[in-house]
Amino acid sequence: MTTPQTLEAQMTDLGRKARVAQTALAAAPSPRRTLALTAAAAAIRANAATIREANAKDMAAGTAKGLTPALLDRLLLNDARIEAMAKGLEDIAALPDPVGKVLSSWQRPNGLTIDRVSTPLGVIGIIYESRPNVTADAGGLCLKAGNAAILRGGSESYHSSQAILACLHTGLAEAGLPQDAIQMVPTTDRAAVGLLLRMDQFVDVIVPRGGKSLIERVSAESRIPMFKHLDGICHTYLHEGVDPAMARAVVLNAKMRRTGICGSTETLLIDRAIAPALLPGIAADLQAAGCELRGDDAARALVPPMAVATPEDWDTEYLDAILSVKVVDGLDNAIAHIRAHSSQHTDAILTEDAEAAEAFMNALDSAILMWNASTQFADGSEFGMGAEIGISTGKLHARGPVGVEQLTTFKYKVRGTGQCRP
Amino acid sequence: MTTPQTLEAQMTDLGRKARVAQTALAAAPSPRRTLALTAAAAAIRANAATIREANAKDMAAGTAKGLTPALLDRLLLNDARIEAMAKGLEDIAALPDPVGKVLSSWQRPNGLTIDRVSTPLGVIGIIYESRPNVTADAGGLCLKAGNAAILRGGSESYHSSQAILACLHTGLAEAGLPQDAIQMVPTTDRAAVGLLLRMDQFVDVIVPRGGKSLIERVSAESRIPMFKHLDGICHTYLHEGVDPAMARAVVLNAKMRRTGICGSTETLLIDRAIAPALLPGIAADLQAAGCELRGDDAARALVPPMAVATPEDWDTEYLDAILSVKVVDGLDNAIAHIRAHSSQHTDAILTEDAEAAEAFMNALDSAILMWNASTQFADGSEFGMGAEIGISTGKLHARGPVGVEQLTTFKYKVRGTGQCRP
Numbered sequence: 001m002t003t004p005q006t007l008e009a010q011m012t013d014l015g016r017k018a019r020v021a022q023t024a025l026a027a028a029p030s031p032r033r034t035l036a037l038t039a040a041a042a043a044i045r046a047n048a049a050t051i052r053e054a055n056a057k058d059m060a061a062g063t064a065k066g067l068t069p070a071l072l073d074r075l076l077l078n079d080a081r082i083e084a085m086a087k088g089l090e091d092i093a094a095l096p097d098p099v100g101k102v103l104s105s106w107q108r109p110n111g112l113t114i115d116r117v118s119t120p121l122g123v124i125g126i127i128y129e130s131r132p133n134v135t136a137d138a139g140g141l142c143l144k145a146g147n148a149a150i151l152r153g154g155s156e157s158y159h160s161s162q163a164i165l166a167c168l169h170t171g172l173a174e175a176g177l178p179q180d181a182i183q184m185v186p187t188t189d190r191a192a193v194g195l196l197l198r199m200d201q202f203v204d205v206i207v208p209r210g211g212k213s214l215i216e217r218v219s220a221e222s223r224i225p226m227f228k229h230l231d232g233i234c235h236t237y238l239h240e241g242v243d244p245a246m247a248r249a250v251v252l253n254a255k256m257r258r259t260g261i262c263g264s265t266e267t268l269l270i271d272r273a274i275a276p277a278l279l280p281g282i283a284a285d286l287q288a289a290g291c292e293l294r295g296d297d298a299a300r301a302l303v304p305p306m307a308v309a310t311p312e313d314w315d316t317e318y319l320d321a322i323l324s325v326k327v328v329d330g331l332d333n334a335i336a337h338i339r340a341h342s343s344q345h346t347d348a349i350l351t352e353d354a355e356a357a358e359a360f361m362n363a364l365d366s367a368i369l370m371w372n373a374s375t376q377f378a379d380g381s382e383f384g385m386g387a388e389i390g391i392s393t394g395k396l397h398a399r400g401p402v403g404v405e406q407l408t409t410f411k412y413k414v415r416g417t418g419q420c421r422p
Numbered sequence: 423m424t425t426p427q428t429l430e431a432q433m434t435d436l437g438r439k440a441r442v443a444q445t446a447l448a449a450a451p452s453p454r455r456t457l458a459l460t461a462a463a464a465a466i467r468a469n470a471a472t473i474r475e476a477n478a479k480d481m482a483a484g485t486a487k488g489l490t491p492a493l494l495d496r497l498l499l500n501d502a503r504i505e506a507m508a509k510g511l512e513d514i515a516a517l518p519d520p521v522g523k524v525l526s527s528w529q530r531p532n533g534l535t536i537d538r539v540s541t542p543l544g545v546i547g548i549i550y551e552s553r554p555n556v557t558a559d560a561g562g563l564c565l566k567a568g569n570a571a572i573l574r575g576g577s578e579s580y581h582s583s584q585a586i587l588a589c590l591h592t593g594l595a596e597a598g599l600p601q602d603a604i605q606m607v608p609t610t611d612r613a614a615v616g617l618l619l620r621m622d623q624f625v626d627v628i629v630p631r632g633g634k635s636l637i638e639r640v641s642a643e644s645r646i647p648m649f650k651h652l653d654g655i656c657h658t659y660l661h662e663g664v665d666p667a668m669a670r671a672v673v674l675n676a677k678m679r680r681t682g683i684c685g686s687t688e689t690l691l692i693d694r695a696i697a698p699a700l701l702p703g704i705a706a707d708l709q710a711a712g713c714e715l716r717g718d719d720a721a722r723a724l725v726p727p728m729a730v731a732t733p734e735d736w737d738t739e740y741l742d743a744i745l746s747v748k749v750v751d752g753l754d755n756a757i758a759h760i761r762a763h764s765s766q767h768t769d770a771i772l773t774e775d776a777e778a779a780e781a782f783m784n785a786l787d788s789a790i791l792m793w794n795a796s797t798q799f800a801d802g803s804e805f806g807m808g809a810e811i812g813i814s815t816g817k818l819h820a821r822g823p824v825g826v827e828q829l830t831t832f833k834y835k836v837r838g839t840g841q842c843r844p
Binding site: 023026027106108112114119121122204205219220223225243246249250252253254257339350357361362363365366367368369370371372373374376377379382383384394395396397399400409410411412413414415416417418419420421 | 445448449528530534536541543544626627641642645647665668671672674675679761772779783784785787788789790791792793794795796798799801804805806816817818819821822831832833834835836837838839840841842843
């Protein structure tokens with residue numbers, strides 16, 4: 001007979017188990033973690049029917065609850081998405097081991113040698129919305145870097161996530177690793193999140209994945225450091241030295257390839273000297289693709305059917321087929337606008353003028369600065385990092401895409417021959 | 423006529439000025455920052471008398487207030503300490519520029535090249551106790567890495583710190599850099615600290631420098647990421663393979679060279695097999711140097727005049743001439759004790775057995791692990807980093823000594839030829 005635990009005791013228990021499991025995980029050789037990932041991928045394929053059944057329960061409850069079509073689409077797991085999860089775990093398994101690398105090494109005049117060696121971060125808490133595939137991605141990325149994960153998915157995806165978690169546990173068991181290395185908060189009670197955010201004795205970093213309101217709540221409550229993803233108010237600036245054909249192609253891609261991702265361009269800046277020649281064509285392409293344009297007076301004078309951009313537009317992440325357009329007076333003016341309005345995520349300049357491009361990239365302090373490329377490349381896999389757990393707009397530790405390397409820290413190993421400090 | 427500002431408006435003003443100054447600082451070439459540092463050093467030497475007068479005011483107020491001799495000693499600035507501050511700034515000036523380094527660089531199959539380039543962190547808030555020299559050290563380190571600093575020193579050192587700040591401002595002015603790059607909170611009102619800790623729109627990182635109560639207060643209140651220095655409960659473990667002469671010399675140094683620093687050993691672990699032969703001699707050395715020993719039963723049986731170690735002793739950072747001593751049953755037992763009681767700052771093994779040493783350094787997750795060296799080497803300048811702003815016991819971004827390199831972050835520069843994301 002067990003007595004019912006309080007939520008607080010349950011959460012403490014979760015934290016303690018994560019710490020113990022993480023120590024075992026860190027001690028296990030890298031091939032065991034790789035095996036756990038490939039075995040989990042196999043388990044997901046073998047249990048696709050069970051996952052679909054669990055997902056059907058979530059979908060029925062979500063429909064009854066009146067979730068929007070967009071939310072229901074995020075919740076849905078079909079065969080292609082289940083296969084993508086399995087493939088994702090195999091891709092993570094194939095990445096080089098990020099742990100145990102000697103990052104730098106030097107010797108002191110007194111003979112001490114100092115190695116800086118990568119190690120797991122420890123226990124990572126991941127709070128996300130109702131995208132069940134995050135359960136596999138986030139759990140897999142943490143595992144690859146030797147971290148224990150405490151997952152807290154959206155309540156609408158509870159059954160789907162539990163079914164996926166069971167597959168991850170199968171993988172861990174097959175590799176002889178503790179199942180507590182990936183745990184899920186065993187309740188949809190929102191108070192559990194508040195408790196998790198204060199468990200700094202057990203949790204080393206919190207990764208919130210989701211919309212603005214989630215991030216804001218987590219930021220306000222967390223006593224634990226976070227990899228925070230704030231807005232992606234990305235700019236593309238057309239410098240007077242831009243190649244017209246490149247401008248047309250890249251702007252269309254930067255805005256419209258996918259409008260709902262954080263690397264999508266939200267504001268177009270264009271030099272006054274080239275606006276009359278270039279803006280009408282660019283605007284026509286965008287409008288033909290279904291994009292709404294909101295401009296300042298100068299832009300509107302060149303493209304008559306353009307709505308007025310209000311001051312709020314320059315600070316808005318639309319995540320939609322809307323673009324604000326502003327005519328600027330050269331490089332310094334563009335830099336000043338971006339400094340005032342960018343969320344320091346990703347900002348791009350298009351120009352054939354290398355000096356202007358370098359000045360732009362030096363002057364601004366965004367996580368990613370691009371020259372002659374679409375802002376939509378702001379992505380861990382496009383950077384060659386493999387999968388990512390998100391894009392950090394914070395400046396500490398992880399900046400930009402957060403892949404397995406960013407889920408590690410380091411320790412110093414100092415080797416001597418009996419040195420005493422004078 | 424100016425109307426008196428509220429404290430909140432004053433602090434907001436400070437933050438806004440820091441951001442503006444930091445942008446100018448980041449844009450200035452590295453030799454200008456170096457010049458500001460050497461000019462500040464010269465100003466400190468030239469104004470030594472003024473600094474001593476300001477310090478005399480603080481000392482008189484501190485004496486009247488009944489500060490302990492230890493606190494008064496920390497507050498005191500004599501000629502030697504003033505010269506040390508000036509020399510410290512020159513040493514920082516001589517360090518290589520940590521900003522603008524290409525940390526890594528790669529090319530993607532689509533032709534995009536990606537550079538990871540070091541950049542200043544931004545605005546750093548430093549909260550410290552009444553050690554006026556921290557004003558020069560912390561201001562200088564921030565400046566070297568292109569960061570603006572907002573300093574908040576202990577109220578007892580207010581006049582001394584203002585006099586030092588004036589010299590830093592002279593240096594900035596001589597280099598044509600904005601004086602707002604180093605500002606001091608213009609009040610001793612404690613509420614200012616609370617406001618500073620919530621100014622996340624202006625401050626990128628908070629560095630608390632001081633004792634446990636300061637760190638705890640800052641941790642509880644801060645909405646800004648911190649480089650936190652918690653306890654230094656450091657262990658030295660004598661493995662059965664240790665060279666007896668090395669054991670005697672290193673243990674004495676690790677504990678007694680300076681007992682008040684965070685890298686001082688607080689607990690000695692010794693293997694049961696070698697304790698009868700080694701512990702009496704080591705204990706005699708320590709006791710002769712004025713160290714109090716507190717042991718478990720096995721240790722006390724070997725060194726009769728030893729006090730009893732209570733359970734609290736294993737979790738205590740004495741910062742004093744006291745050492746807890748425990749006899750352990752080999753490597754695994756030592757690792758288990760350190761896991762349970764270490765503050766993950768610095769832990770050492772002494773042995774001639776390389777396999778045991780590597781196992782020890784792999785199994786434990788302290789910021790610094792040492793083999794055959796004194797834990798007192800846990801220090802930025804001993805690591806060859808130049809000056810340090812502290813030692814971080816956190817795992818994110820900066821771990822171990824925090825020097826100028828740790829006061830930087832990075833951005834990605836992505837260069838293309840018009841790539842669009844498929």
